Amino acid sequence: xxxxxxxxxxxxxxxxxxxxxxxxxxxxxxxxxxxxxxxxxxxxxxxxxxxxxxxxxxxxxxxxxxxxxxxxxxxxxxxxxxxxxxxxxxxxxxxxxxxxxxxxxxxxxxxxxxxxxxxxxxxxxxxxxxxxxxxxxxxxxxxxxxxxxxxxxxxxxxxxxxxxxxxxxxxxxxxxxxxxxxxxxxxxxxxxxxxxxxxxxxxxxxxxxxxxxxxxxxxxxxxxxxxxxxxxxxxxxxxxxxxxxxxxxxxxxxxxxxxxxxxx
Numbered sequence: 001x002x003x004x005x006x007x008x009x010x011x012x013x014x015x016x017x018x019x020x021x022x023x024x025x026x027x028x029x030x031x032x033x034x035x036x037x038x039x040x041x042x043x044x045x046x047x048x049x050x051x052x053x054x055x056x057x058x059x060x061x062x063x064x065x066x067x068x069x070x071x072x073x074x075x076x077x078x079x080x081x082x083x084x085x086x087x088x089x090x091x092x093x094x095x096x097x098x099x100x101x102x103x104x105x106x107x108x109x110x111x112x113x114x115x116x117x118x119x120x121x122x123x124x125x126x127x128x129x130x131x132x133x134x135x136x137x138x139x140x141x142x143x144x145x146x147x148x149x150x151x152x153x154x155x156x157x158x159x160x161x162x163x164x165x166x167x168x169x170x171x172x173x174x175x176x177x178x179x180x181x182x183x184x185x186x187x188x189x190x191x192x193x194x195x196x197x198x199x200x201x202x203x204x205x206x207x208x209x210x211x212x213x214x215x216x217x218x219x220x221x222x223x224x225x226x227x228x229x230x231x232x233x234x235x236x237x238x239x240x241x242x243x244x245x246x247x248x249x250x251x252x253x254x255x256x257x258x259x260x261x262x263x264x
Contacts, residue, residue: 002051006125009047013040013114021110025103030091030110031081035074037113042070044121052128057135061200062127065146069193072150076157089233123197123213126206142199145192152178152189160186173234173244181253183244184230187221188251222251 016036024030045066049059081088087095094109095102132139156178163174178185194217197210221227227250234241247256 002048002053002125002129005047005051006044006121009040009044009121010114010118013044013117014111016040017110017114018107021107024106024110028095029082029087030095030106031077031088033091033110033113034088035077035082036110037117038070038077039074040070040114040117041121041124042067042072042074044117045070045124048121048124048128052125054128054130055132055135058130058132058139058200059128061135061139061143061146062124062197065143065150065193065196065200066124069146069150069153072154076154080157080161090229093229093233120213120217123201123206123210126209127197127201127204130201130204130206132201132204136203138202139200142196142202145199146196149189149193149196152192153186156185156189171237171239173238173240175244175248178253179248180256181249183248183250184221184227185253187226188253191218191221227251 013036017033020032020036024032046063049063049066052059094106098105159177159179160174163169163176163179173179182188191214194210194214198207198214201207201210231245235245238244247258249256
């Protein structure tokens with residue numbers, strides 16, 4: 001039953017991404033792809049836990065972490081991007097670069113996100129059906145890390161939103177709270193969330209796949225689609241970003257080299 005549900009969910013995600021692409025062609029905004037990506041994972045995780053046949057406590061941990069993370073993130077993206085006028089800078093740049101072929105290429109981009117959902121959510125299926133006799137200390141540490149990551153990402157998003165909403169901060173870099181210790185605390189806690197699953201699946205074969213997913217997400221965030229384009233745009237749009245780069249760690253939270261007088 002669990003595998004049948006997962007295959008059905010994957011087909012549904014492909015269909016949803018196609019509808020989202022059609023919607024994006026009408027509004028000329030591709031931001032909805034991120035919303036659909038997060039919501040898909042936030043729904044598949046709990047449903048894998050519900051339909052799985054593994055340890056009940058392990059499945060509960062999986063449902064809590066994946067569900068809360070996905071629903072919170074998709075809700076944040078819905079109100080901060082999808083429902084706001086104007087396309088996210090990443091997608092606007094792609095649209096300009098692709099020119100007349102933008103709609104066609106965005107279709108395959110949306111479908112690539114569906115494939116990413118399949119790859120990531122397969123770890124949910126393995127965890128929900130893992131042969132683990134009982135949840136021990138390692139699993140509870142995984143739960144704690146997952147919930148901590150969700151709180152951390154939420155706080156980072158809230159702090160950034162509060163900073164950006166102040167017109168006096170236009171063109172400046174947020175160094176409030178968590179943003180004082182990392183240039184991308186939201187991405188750090190996003191990745192930390194994926195680190196909780198190998199611990200929840202510890203002592204089973206599912207842990208190896210979940211660990212591979214965590215490493216994959218780290219590379220994706222640091223080297224490809226996460227931080228690099230964000231940094232490039234920030235250097236152009238924020239006059240103090242170079243100073244921020246010189247003083248603040250890229251990803252791993254740590255104390256800054258110097259304290260800026262701005263945005264304390």
